[in-house]
Amino acid sequence: MKKILSFLLLLIFLSFPIYADELGLRVDKIYTGSVYWNPASVAANSNASTTLEIVGLEPPATTTAFNVWVFPPYTLEGLTASGYVSSANTVTIMVHSTGAIVDLSGGTWKIWVIRAR
Numbered sequence: 001m002k003k004i005l006s007f008l009l010l011l012i013f014l015s016f017p018i019y020a021d022e023l024g025l026r027v028d029k030i031y032t033g034s035v036y037w038n039p040a041s042v043a044a045n046s047n048a049s050t051t052l053e054i055v056g057l058e059p060p061a062t063t064t065a066f067n068v069w070v071f072p073p074y075t076l077e078g079l080t081a082s083g084y085v086s087s088a089n090t091v092t093i094m095v096h097s098t099g100a101i102v103d104l105s106g107g108t109w110k111i112w113v114i115r116a117r
Contacts, residue, residue, distance in 0.1 A: 081096075
């Protein structure tokens with residue numbers, strides 16, 4: 001069911017241009033990718049990260065805005081996850097701990113990168 005909903009949402013995004021009037025931006029491209037990642041034990045008040053290659057992803061520029069959505073394969077046990085475009089064709093995903101040490105298992109993380117101009 002999750003796959004169907006994700007696919008439908010992606011179709012909606014790709015069906016027509018989306019405008020963010022307040023920012024003057026238009027969503028013009030959605031990149032997707034996935035990576036198998038087994039984060040190391042994340043100590044309190046620290047983070048762990050990995051990178052993912054998405055071919056065709058341009059480096060950030062002043063005329064481009066990227067919104068990176070991170071979909072972990074399991075519950076994060078109190079951690080938070082985020083992502084950002086770190087260079088051309090590369091997205092970095094991170095998990096952040098503000099509490100106790102957490103040891104996550106491996107799994108396939110899915111990433112969406114929405115580009116607006």
